[in-house]
Amino acid sequence: xxxxxxxxxxxxxxxxxxxxxxxxxxxxxxxxxxxxxxxxxxxxxxxxxxxxxxxxxxxxxxxxxxxxxxxxxxxxxxxxxxxxxxxxxxxxxxxxxxxxxxxxxxxxxxxxxxxxxxxxxxxxxxxxxxxxxxxxxxxxxxxxxxxxxxxxxxxxxxxxxxxxxxxxxxxxxxxxxxxxxxxxxxxxxxxxxxxxxxxxxxxxxxxxxxxxxxxxxxxxxxxxxxxxxxxxxxxxxxxxxxxxxxxxxxxxxxxxxxxxxxxxxxxxxxxxxxxxxxxxxxxxxxxxxxxxxxxxxxxxxxxxxxxxxxxxxxxxxxxxxxxxxxxxxxxxxxxxxxxxxxxxxxxxxxxxxxxxxxxxxxxxxxxxxxxxxxxxxxxxxxxxxxxxxxxxxxxxxxxxxxxxxxxxxxxxxxxxxxxxxxxxxxxxxxxxxxxxxxxxxxxxxxxxxxxxxxxxxxxxxxxxxxxxxxxxxxxxxxxxxxxxxxxxxxxxxxxxxxxxxxxxxxxxxxxxxxxxxxxxxxxxxxxxxxxxxxxxxxxxxxxxxxxxxxxxxxxxxxxxxxxxxxxxxxxxxxxxxxxxxxxxxxxxxxxxxxxxxxxxxxxxxxxxxxxxxxxxxxxxxxxxxxxxxxxxxxxxxxxxxxxxxxxxxxxxxxxxxxxxxxxxxxxxxxxxxxxxxxxxxxxxxxxxxxxxxxxxxxxxxxxxxxxxxxxxxxxxxxxxxxxxxxxxxxx
Amino acid sequence: xxxxxxxxxxxxxxxxxxxxxxxxxxxxxxxxxxxxxxxxxxxxxxxxxxxxxxxxxxxxxxxxxxxxxxxxxxxxxxxxxxxxxxxxxxxxxxxxxxxxxxxxxxxxxxxxxxxxxxxxxxxxxxxxxxxxxxxxxxxxxxxxxxxxxxxxxxxxxxxxxxxxxxxxxxxxxxxxxxxxxx
Numbered sequence: 001x002x003x004x005x006x007x008x009x010x011x012x013x014x015x016x017x018x019x020x021x022x023x024x025x026x027x028x029x030x031x032x033x034x035x036x037x038x039x040x041x042x043x044x045x046x047x048x049x050x051x052x053x054x055x056x057x058x059x060x061x062x063x064x065x066x067x068x069x070x071x072x073x074x075x076x077x078x079x080x081x082x083x084x085x086x087x088x089x090x091x092x093x094x095x096x097x098x099x100x101x102x103x104x105x106x107x108x109x110x111x112x113x114x115x116x117x118x119x120x121x122x123x124x125x126x127x128x129x130x131x132x133x134x135x136x137x138x139x140x141x142x143x144x145x146x147x148x149x150x151x152x153x154x155x156x157x158x159x160x161x162x163x164x165x166x167x168x169x170x171x172x173x174x175x176x177x178x179x180x181x182x183x184x185x186x187x188x189x190x191x192x193x194x195x196x197x198x199x200x201x202x203x204x205x206x207x208x209x210x211x212x213x214x215x216x217x218x219x220x221x222x223x224x225x226x227x228x229x230x231x232x233x234x235x236x237x238x239x240x241x242x243x244x245x246x247x248x249x250x251x252x253x254x255x256x257x258x259x260x261x262x263x264x265x266x267x268x269x270x271x272x273x274x275x276x277x278x279x280x281x282x283x284x285x286x287x288x289x290x291x292x293x294x295x296x297x298x299x300x301x302x303x304x305x306x307x308x309x310x311x312x313x314x315x316x317x318x319x320x321x322x323x324x325x326x327x328x329x330x331x332x333x334x335x336x337x338x339x340x341x342x343x344x345x346x347x348x349x350x351x352x353x354x355x356x357x358x359x360x361x362x363x364x365x366x367x368x369x370x371x372x373x374x375x376x377x378x379x380x381x382x383x384x385x386x387x388x389x390x391x392x393x394x395x396x397x398x399x400x401x402x403x404x405x406x407x408x409x410x411x412x413x414x415x416x417x418x419x420x421x422x423x424x425x426x427x428x429x430x431x432x433x434x435x436x437x438x439x440x441x442x443x444x445x446x447x448x449x450x451x452x453x454x455x456x457x458x459x460x461x462x463x464x465x466x467x468x469x470x471x472x473x474x475x476x477x478x479x480x481x482x483x484x485x486x487x488x489x490x491x492x493x494x495x496x497x498x499x500x501x502x503x504x505x506x507x508x509x510x511x512x513x514x515x516x517x518x519x520x521x522x523x524x525x526x527x528x529x530x531x532x533x534x535x536x537x538x539x540x541x542x543x544x545x546x547x548x549x550x551x552x553x554x555x556x557x558x559x560x561x562x563x564x565x566x567x568x569x570x571x572x573x574x575x576x577x578x579x580x581x582x583x584x585x586x587x588x589x590x591x592x593x594x595x596x597x598x599x600x601x602x603x604x605x606x607x608x609x610x611x612x613x614x615x616x617x618x619x620x621x622x623x624x625x626x627x628x629x630x631x632x633x634x635x636x637x638x639x640x641x642x643x644x645x646x647x648x649x650x651x652x653x654x655x656x657x658x659x660x661x662x663x664x665x666x667x668x669x670x671x672x673x674x675x676x677x678x679x680x681x682x683x684x685x686x687x688x689x690x691x692x693x694x695x696x697x698x699x700x701x702x703x704x705x706x707x708x709x710x711x712x713x714x715x716x717x718x719x720x721x722x723x724x725x726x727x728x729x730x731x
Numbered sequence: 732x733x734x735x736x737x738x739x740x741x742x743x744x745x746x747x748x749x750x751x752x753x754x755x756x757x758x759x760x761x762x763x764x765x766x767x768x769x770x771x772x773x774x775x776x777x778x779x780x781x782x783x784x785x786x787x788x789x790x791x792x793x794x795x796x797x798x799x800x801x802x803x804x805x806x807x808x809x810x811x812x813x814x815x816x817x818x819x820x821x822x823x824x825x826x827x828x829x830x831x832x833x834x835x836x837x838x839x840x841x842x843x844x845x846x847x848x849x850x851x852x853x854x855x856x857x858x859x860x861x862x863x864x865x866x867x868x869x870x871x872x873x874x875x876x877x878x879x880x881x882x883x884x885x886x887x888x889x890x891x892x893x894x895x896x897x898x899x900x901x902x903x904x905x906x907x908x909x910x911x912x913x
Binding site for chain 2: 268271272274276281283303312315407411412413414415416455456457499501502532535536541547549572575576590616617618619621624670671672675677678680684686688689697698700704705721723724
């Protein structure tokens, strides 16, 4: 029996190549067994040209896609990204854009190889593949991957992939990634590496399926055309690169780019961090007891604890361990082990590998330990579950993780690199839009909040969204064409701030009025699960930003207000008073908003918290606070109560003045107050322990700890050790 | 890439304009940063023990005789660096709506039934060293246990005398507390 000739290097099958690559990495510790990289090093200028040519082809491909697409997700927010991959699915170069998907797209290619696509499905020049299933690898179904093989004289020499966030994938309402969907079928269409075309052309029957299935079919298909055009552009440019540099140089060069980046990443870890054990914890809140659900086991409130341990090892490796994470549940926020890599990718690219060379090599020194089976991060029932919002969970975890890494940078003296972030929330809608059509509606311009404080200055006031920086606001006038929400205001919110010697940026609540919207349903909570517990995101004495909020404001008589020219609501203002509006009822949600009736002229409010401050607030330079007062980013109350800065407004000069003497006294008094109300930890520990022994805590927390202990001996041991609990203690 | 100590002092003191900070962020990192960082910090503390590792805005792991301890820049000592320094701090817990609303008024306030915000103060100078927001009942987090010997030996190429075992010794403290109150 003759061995079948493969489409890969030297007649090997892709599966053989994948196995060989894995073995070489295992045996040598170097990517593709490259222990002595030389192809790129022999001529650095040529190597630079080689990399630049690939990078520029990906960026121009991405721009091509933006020109073809009709979706504001692509055109306004640029929520897309491209990458070039080895035949085995390993990322070589990535474009600008949402870099969370860089490894995940490659994981889809690897999955296709492992599942015998070469033999059973067939992989040929011009074949178009489509994927969006987080069960394989991904963030959530609305992120759709277009995958194209690149052949040279009959041999598959690379892949190019494009990710686009879709407006619609046929998920149940409201929106395109419904928060309360719990069953897989509710997610909409799933593509598991589906071959949707050949010879660079989408199959007509696939187009028909989309036209029948989706409300926004035209946008979806236009996105495919944009992505396929982008992929083809890169493919043709790769062929030009091979003509110029030679096939051998290309094959070796792309692998050496990964190995060189792996080495550089280890060097960065050793240069910028400190080895040791870092710990943090984030609870994920999912309140569905009041939500309408299709599956009764989902109808309950749960909180899941997510301990995050990062070990930076002497050899320059970074190991993440989520041991102690609680159980999976019937909700849309479960994560797969592969999905965790998406969160790590985006943080690594933003914090360490930001020189344009980021690729799989950036991640090779990292390890994510396989989370416990049946945990939130490794649910055995994942194939039955909806996976609309695992992004929320990942954001929560990796926003804190950025702070962990920031602390490491701080200790090495690279204080300018300290940073963390939070996620956003927003309203998803269902109903008849301004054109009388039924459509999924989720406006994308909601990622609006400032970044965390750095070690050398305040956080960026308004630009803190690491995943897609272009998401901040976007162009709302374009969104108004797609969703029946009129822009009412985006006011910087002083009380959202994470206070500290350096403060975080500010949240910018999205206030939009429903206009010409009928028979509407709304839900909210896209980005994060922090309705009642603040994320532990304050650094080195700084506070976490305030809690995020979701509101629906219903005017008593909107037409009358317009006729009488009464003021509409444009800002949160005093957070103690916002719920008490004179001309409107404010419906306040401190839970996962499943599906509530919304009406025309209601005001939807997505009020994010902000990231973390850094350092003791009473050590804040009064000059910084004066600048904030003068620009309206803070107020007198916060200055006095949090920063202990006495300031008054000078009507003559129209600016704030700091009273240095009074400030000094306020700060001295604050220190005395701290010494008087602070107690030795031992004293607090004894009291808390007694309370714990009686299990005197909210049942949601009892269940949360029980869930973590059920899955982890290590968590149970650590918990009992800390509280010195008897061996037979259990929740 | 190299910066003067004055450049770094200005960076740390918030005296550099954004365009200069951005320049530092964008350039390759300077290999001698840690040495200069420690020199700057050492000049600023009123005591003589050698700083081995800054671990916070006020806290340092220092070499004191043969021991390595966590020390505040005010001089207060927290004990062995392998025990969570928070266990030797003063704590104030915002566990009621009233206490939480001092910082997070109105709709910004978390639910005190589920969330507590712990503030750790230095008993010597009352500096706020760390704010910890966690679910009620969660153990105090040991944010960072450094592997100092590996750091100095393998990364800086300057091994420290008398290596210490890299291990978390915090539970010794809580076990002693339990024994004391049994």
